[in-house]
Each structure stands twice: as structure tokens, then as C-alpha cells.
Amino acid sequence: MRLVILGAPGAGKGTQATLLAEFYHCPHVSTGEIFRRAIAEGTELGREADRHISKGRLVPDDITIELVKQRIEEPDCEHGFILDGFPRTRSQAIMLDQMLEEKHLGLDRAILLELEEEEIYHRLANRRVCSNCGATYHLDSLPPKVPGICDVCGSSLIQRADDNVETIKERIVIYHELTAPVLSYYEEQGSLLVINGEGDIDEVHKRIVSNLETRSLRANDSC
Ligand code: ADP
Ligand code: ADP
Ligand code: ZN
Numbered sequence: 001m002r003l004v005i006l007g008a009p010g011a012g013k014g015t016q017a018t019l020l021a022e023f024y025h026c027p028h029v030s031t032g033e034i035f036r037r038a039i040a041e042g043t044e045l046g047r048e049a050d051r052h053i054s055k056g057r058l059v060p061d062d063i064t065i066e067l068v069k070q071r072i073e074e075p076d077c078e079h080g081f082i083l084d085g086f087p088r089t090r091s092q093a094i095m096l097d098q099m100l101e102e103k104h105l106g107l108d109r110a111i112l113l114e115l116e117e118e119e120i121y122h123r124l125a126n127r128r129v130c131s132n133c134g135a136t137y138h139l140d141s142l143p144p145k146v147p148g149i150c151d152v153c154g155s156s157l158i159q160r161a162d163d164n165v166e167t168i169k170e171r172i173v174i175y176h177e178l179t180a181p182v183l184s185y186y187e188e189q190g191s192l193l194v195i196n197g198e199g200d201i202d203e204v205h206k207r208i209v210s211n212l213e214t215r216s217l218r219a220n221d222s223c
Helices: 012-026 031-041 044-053 060-072 091-103 115-123 167-189 201-214
Strands: 002-005 028-030 080-083 109-114 127-130 136-138 192-197
Touching: 002 012, 002 167, 012 028, 012 080, 012 109, 012 136, 012 201, 028 031, 028 060, 031 060, 031 080, 044 060, 044 091, 060 080, 060 091, 080 091, 109 136, 109 167, 109 201, 115 127, 115 167, 167 192
Parallel strands: 002 080, 002 109, 028 080, 109 192
Antiparallel strands: 127 136
């Protein structure tokens, strides 16, 4: 299965991509997560990415596209991937198609998770992430078993530096300005699947899977 997950910041892309990756036995590729790891490691990529991410802006296309190109060339992506947070611009979407076409491959679906702005703020303000493994929690809807501690690896939970009101506002503006054209790009291709992102995590997951199975572009294709 080759999927991309689109949606505003906080719409549930990472959460649903993790579940879909388990369900379809594909790697979960999150550009945001790759950038955050590079920032934590203090690499050159991390320093450059941080300059943009901290302001709520996108990392430039050339850097992001090259990174995704390298990642989906890796052997674990041979039979599929769940791309979370990429593409975020029309150029990224075009480049992704070109990368896949060169391999005589195509996307199965672009999934858009839709969510009201009020709920977006609620989700982002209460999001907590593991400082070590990146696992995501929510103070109300998905709290860790022990407050402040990651269930998976026992490390401490933190609030993402870009999950503050000012940066969230900027990210939402950028989303409407630069990522909306990506939605129309996939809509024109007939591959956009719009999913209501409201409801609990499991409910949204089941909604996605049942829509994928009943409205699959290429039946019997899994990884
Ligand atoms: P969110 O979960 O809030 O949607 P992500 O974790 O996907 O955010 O991404 C965090 C930040 O990393 C983005 O605000 C952006 O600055 C940068 N980023 C992630 N993916 C991309 C991309 N495809 N193109 C450019 N920048 C990106
Ligand atoms: P994105 O990757 O789109 O920015 P996340 O998957 O990180 O979004 O979700 C944002 C926050 O909302 C996280 O704290 C996550 O635990 C929580 N969350 C995700 N999906 C749901 C849901 N269906 N109901 C309630 N909370 C959710
Ligand atoms: Zn952890």
C-alpha cells in the first residue's frame, strides 16, 4: 500500500499513519519526525530545518524532496509506505509522482483528515511527545499510563517547541496557503479520499480502512 496522509497540523496524521503502518505492514515515513530527529542530533540538516520549523514555516522543497527521495529508496519501502506530512506543496506532490513513475509505481490513495479548527487547537495544545522515541500522547484522549513518562520506552514526555499558540497559528496559515493546492492536485487525479477526522482514534482508523477497502483504486494490492 502506498498512501499519503494529508491534513492540518493536529488533524491526526501521525496517529493514523502509525496505525495504518501496523495494519498494512508498511514503514511509517514522517518528514516532521525525520526533521525533529535531525534537530535533536544537531546535524546540518537539523540546524537548517530548525530555522524554518521554529517559525512555523515549511522546510524548503529542495531539502525536503531530496530527503524523501532517499528515504523511499530504502529497501523497507519497496513494497509500500505510509507518508505522513509529505507532500505539503504542489511541487512536492509532482516530484513524488515523478519519483514513483520512474519505478513504474503509483500512489494508491491520498487521505485527507478533516478537522474543525477549534478541535485542532485542543489537540495541539494537549499533545505531548516522547523526547526519545517520538511516541505521541494527548493529555485528555491518549494519556500515558504514568504522567509525563512514555509507555513505550520510559523516557520523559515533552511539548513540541512548535506547539505554542503563535506557531500553531502560522502553521495553519501556511497549511491553507501552500498545502491546499496539494488537495486539489490529488482531487484532479481522482485519488483524494476525504475522511472525517472527528471521533476517537480507533473510530477514525476503522473509518479510513473501510473507505480504503470499499473505494480502493487498485483492488487486491497490498504490501
Ligand atoms: P504536524 O504534525 O504539526 O502537522 P509535522 O510533524 O508533520 O507537523 O511537521 C512539523 C514541521 O516540520 C512542519 O511544521 C514543517 O515546518 C516541517 N515539515 C514537515 N513536513 C514537511 C514537508 N513535507 N515540507 C516542508 N516542511 C515540512
Ligand atoms: P498530526 O500528525 O496531524 O499533527 P497527531 O497525530 O500528532 O496529529 O495528533 C495530534 C494530537 O491529537 C496528539 O496529541 C494525538 O494523541 C491526538 N489525537 C490524534 N487523533 C485523535 C483523535 N481521533 N481523538 C482525540 N485525540 C486525537
Ligand atoms: Zn518513548
